[in-house]
Amino acid sequence: MVKQEEWDAIVVGSGMGGLVCAAYLAVSGRRVLVLEQHDVAGGNSHVFRRRRAYEFDVGVHYLGDCGPDGVLPAIFSGLGLDGRVTYREMDRGGFDRIALPGLTVDVPVGWEAYTGRLTRALPGEAEGLARFTGICAAVAGETRSMLLSGSELSVADLMARTPVSAQWGRRTLGELFDHCGLSPRARTVLAAQSPNYGMGPRQATVATHAAVTDHYLRGAYYPEGGGQVLAAALVEALEAHGGQLRTKSRVERILVEDGRATGVGMKDGDVHRAPLVVSNADYSRTVLDLVGEEHFGRRVVSRTRRAEMALPLATLYIALDTELPERPNANLWWYRDADIEGYYEQLAQERINPVPFLFVSFASLKDPDARAVCPPGHSNFQVMTLCPPSYDYWGVREGPAAGERYRRNQGYQERKAELTEAMLGAAEEALGPFRRHIVHLETATPITHERYTLATGGTPYGLARWGGPGSRPDTRTTIEGLHVVGTNTRYGTGITGSAVGGMACAAQILDRGLLAEVHRGARFGDPDLLPVRDADWDPLAVSRGAGRRGARGLARIG
Structure with a gap:
């Protein structure tokens, strides 16, 4: 039997842009439903756990501008979340270490x-x-x-x-x-x-x-407790003000009637109605699949079909049974040679073995007191490199968003193993030998990223080109009542860019300058409505939504 529900606003997807927009609509009195196809909310800010001992951040490796005047803290404070997310600052004298042959530069705070x-x-x-x-x-x-x-x-x-x-x-x-x-x-x-x-x-x-x-x-910072605390705090604000988050709920279609959004149709056949729909799904999939190009003008469809995506990443999630040699609290940007333009030409030609570049993020240095990151005396870090996005390169045909079961595909497994070995070799060149201490090793490819986020090209960075240079869509679309948020909009990539885009979307809907107001100290959320956090508070559990908070299958540390 098909269920129908009525809401003031529906948000499709629960990345940072979707959650920020949803929370601001909820604190402004709208009845908001957030629908997320994955098991937990957060998009690129979510974490996963392994061996009951290690927690790995998918996309939050560091955040900028989180000081007293910072944009992201202001966005959270405007929801009444002051103090619910705290930030540990990285080394002000060098939060990024750039290593080229014969040259090392530590990037400090300030122009x-x-x-x-x-x-x-x-x-x-x-x-x-x-x-x-x-x-x-x-x-x-x-x-x-x-x-x-x-x-x-x-x-x-x-x-x-x-x-x-x-x-x-x-x-x-x-x-x-x-x-x-x-x-x-x-x-x-x-x-x-x-x-x-x-x-x-x-x-x-x-x-x-x-x-x-x-x-x-x-200033470069890391959220204490890991990236999932960002999503969990926003879910708390959303639910405290009458909104709902439903995970494991995949939207099949955004409904449009007579040129205006009217709700969504679910994969299980249910329908949710609302005069306002905000899509935090991938922009190209929103236009071409969820809504359908017949509802957009020729220019939007043409731009979307010809759009170029930013490059994706492959990531090694590594845990060691020992501590790394002493080093500053800084990320490492390691290059095999000193020709950045040649490096991107290599990528375009799908030549990345030997690996020419690595980004290394040391979670156990950034948040040493977090009990979930790793046991005392162990290390937790991620090794990343940009890589080709094409399905052919990865040995797949249609990709997981189209339903392809790829993980046992021999071509995919061979390519993944080859790149894993090449990245490990480069990482030992950059950091020194560590393989004999590995107790957990896991590789995520752009195909993995597409599986969990349904992002075109498996990239966390969204559109590289949509029309002219630097052009990206705004959050308001040509369909009445339909907005878009996320890393594809003109407000930028990353956690803060997506959060700002979510604010901009809510501001357009509510017709007020929200970001300027909260940056000057305005508060819209009521902190007295927020739940008390006990000693066992778990951001991963909170990020499943109230309806699934106690569901089975949640990995816990310890």
């Missing part, structure tokens, strides 16, 4: 300190480096100022208030490198963290690079 560190590392390029960081700092400053202003400006006023962004924002990073006359070595140091957004210098815009760099130069 001035960063420029000084670069100049000391590459003294012959001081003038070009200063020009580069000056333009990027100006673009980032203009972008953040406009984001927090809460004002609607005419095109003329916007251009007047963002002159450097108008000149450089939509040009490529490669063009800025050329303008500054920088060598391949300098370009590699400056773009070493470009895997944070999954695009090379010839594809990424200056605005993208400047925003991501500025984000971390405002």
Whole structure:
């Protein structure tokens, strides 16, 4: 028997953008239903557990701008969540270590300190480096100022208030490198963290690079308790204000009648009705599959069909029965050579063995007091590299989003094993030998990522190109009552970019400048409604939603 329910708003997917939007709608009095096809909410912020001893973050490796003036803390505070998420700061003198052959650069907090560190590392390029960081700092400053202003400006006023962004924002990073006359070595140091957004210098815009760099130069942090605490806190705010989260609930169709959204149809045949639907699902799947291209204009459909995705990652989740040699609380960006543009050309040609690049995130250094990360005396870290997205490369045909059962596919297993071995070899080059201490090793590929998030191309970074350079869709669509959020929108990638996009979507629906208001201290959520957390509080259990909180199958540590 088909069930029908009525809601004020339905959110499809529970990544950071969807949960932020849902929570702000709920604290504003809307009856909100969040539907998540996975077992837990959180999208790229979720965690998983192994051997009752280790917890691994899928996508939260570090967060920027979480100090007193930070954007992400303001978003949580506006929901009444002050103190429910706390952040441990990484090494201010070098939260990212960039390692090239013969050169190591530790990235410090602040544009001035960063420029000084670069100049000391590459003294012959001081003038070009200063020009580069000056333009990027100006673009980032203009972008953040406009984001927090809460004002609607005419095109003329916007251009007047963002002159450097108008000149450089939509040009490529490669063009800025050329303008500054920088060598391949300098370009590699400056773009070493470009895997944070999954695009090379010839594809990424200056605005993208400047925003991501500025984000971390405002301070790099890690949420105490791991990435799942972010989703759990948002679920608490949602449920405390009358909303619902339902996990293991896959939406089959977003319903559109007479040009407006009217609800969703579920895979099990149930129907939920609402005059407002927010899709936190992958943008291309939203347009082409969940809604259907017949409901959109030709331009939107054409852009979506021709869209390019950012590159995906392969990740090794590693646990050791010993501690790593002493090192700073910093991520490692390791490159086999000093030619960043050549590296992205290799990727385009599907040549990544031997592995040319690694990003290493040390969870047991970032959150040493967290009981779930690993037992005392052990280590927990992740090793990542960008990799080709094509199904052919991975030995699959249609991918898991289309229902393909790929995990026992021999071609897939061979490619996965080959890359695992290549990444381990490169990791030991970067860190020293550790294999004999491995007690848990697991590899996730872009196909794995697609399986859990249904993301096109298996990337956590969303669209690289949708129309012109730097162009991405806004949260409001051409269908009345239908909005989109997540890492594909123009508000950027990552946890904070997705959260800001969720805020922007809620602001459009509620017709008020939410981000500017909460950044100035406004509170919309009532903290007195939030549940008391006891000593056994488990963010993973909370993130299943109230209806499944006690369901079987939840792995616990210890």
